[in-house]
Amino acid sequence: MQNDKHSANIKDVAALAQVSTATVSRFLNGNLNRMSDATAERVRVAIDKLKYVPNSAARQMTTKSSKLIALIVANTDDYFSTELFKGVSSILESNGYIGTMLDSDSDLQREKNLLAAVNSHTFDGLILQPFSTISTIENIMRRRAPIVIVDRETPQSPWPQVVTNNFDAAREATAYFVKRGFSHFIVLTSDLSAATNRRERYRGILAAATNVDVLEVSEASYNHRDIHEKLIQLLTKTDERTVIFALKERWILEFVPNLVLQGYIDNVKATATGFADTAVSRRLEPKMKLISQNPFLLGASAAEVMVQALKDGGEQNDDVIVVPAKFK
Template sequence: MKKKQSANMKDVAALSQVSIATVSRFLNNDLSRMSEETAKRVKDAIDKLNYVPNSAARQMVTKSSKMIAVVVANIDDYFSTELFKGISSILESTGYIGVLFDTDTNQKREIQLMDSVNSQSFDGLIFQPLTSDMSLIENEIRREIPIVIVDREIELSPWPQVITNNYEAARNAMLKFQTKGYKHVIILSSEINIASTRRERYQGIKSVANNVDVIEISEKSHNHKDIHKEIVSLIKKSDEKTLIFAIKERWLLEFIPGLMTDGYIDDMNVTATGFSDTDLARAIEPKAELIEQNPFLMGASSAEVMMDLLNDDDAKKIPSKLIIPAKLK
């Protein structure tokens, strides 16, 4: 049986009575140089011929893969999930595809994934690095492509950054809880010194509170019983009102429900707050005051900055640092 030959751009151009260049512009979503009638003819021809664009062939012509690498720290965190959703919402509306890489909070894995990104033909990179060390990041990035850093503040960064006001948000929240009499703070965090976000939040809390205990939890930890016991022990030892402050939403979701069930959080002598990325923490305790981030907006904003870079917009007009504020609500 003879194999049916696939349609090509030349066939589409002939059927729609336009040039191959016009078909190419249509496929690249560049409709500014054609009428609505012409665009409709090209679309109808594509549908009739069941034409599927050959991305590899198009890439050879346009020198563009229409793909953006998105490297995040941990897809298990709702923050990274919402971040990627925001990025995808903008990229897809402009004809690009975001390709997600998860470093799983592992530096070796991040290096390996960045090797893959460097060897592939991505048009750009949106990067949530594990570290804020500029020298380490520079060693990982070896391609001259547009880059946007998200959720990490890096000193002397040559790339635009989309971040949260971590220090101010944590400090302002601590000030408010201190006026309510909460003097003892138990901080729940992943390893603080690794990421700028955690350091800034910790410093914001410490700028207000003097009686602070820190429990650093491994991202790989599933030993919740021991962590639960440690929190309870610290609550019992203190003769001051205690605030449990989760640096990230994951620790709110994993530890606060158990403490509530056991009666340790009564919103009188012991209460909890932290950074929240979704509605899940609010669903657990509707009356809780939480620091609401907007990772979806951070992702969308980083993708918009990427589009500006790809479109060769005036670099001077692209902000070196875009802050998406988080607020206690």
């Protein structure tokens, strides 16, 4: 038996509303100033009655806009990425855009693949938390679309950046502990060479302390017990008062609680600090002083820059916007 169901198209809507297809198209694209309120209401009623779903591909061909913005984050295992996306979405959606989050999973090749995918699809813009160099991004992103760098200071970037004051915040926190008699620092971090924000934080620590050990944790695969034992070895190898300085909140949450429970961190002989994205880390040990950054605000600020670039027809500058982290 032949299926008599018929999906409504733009001509059906125009016929029912007694307007032209151009008028329906203007309604769908939000150009209501070019029609009367009565006409707009007839089109709306016709769309509802016919349950018409606009063909987004066809609309993109006409408007040259998908209203989609790609956000490539470093690792969705981090609270940072989730809060960043919330901030981005809050601004994009209020301006008629939709954010799509893509996860590079701390893998450089995966990031390159995602960049290529964004380049070949109809995203209106890209907000990027990059591992790749500027030249790599430029070589892959051949299509003209606004780009905003977020969280990673990127020298010689031709695009605007929204970052945290990583160096200054790390130096301030380190100086605070040095002034209070802590002289040994254990930097707990992902691969230092992979991301500029980590290197800036490390530089800030070195600017205020001389006795610094580094313990790198692979984001791809690591043995929790092995890292825990290495931390204990570093904590007990000296009589100096020691600070474990985590360069991201994930490592605070992974490794500090057991050290507190076992008495290695007592806030007298040893303590911990680091960059925190949420209030969770502070609840582990209320006496810990942490560097609170605001990924939601970073994301919202990056989205504001993106929306302005889209309003300006894709024109961009190389401004650097700093959203300060607070040591408290």
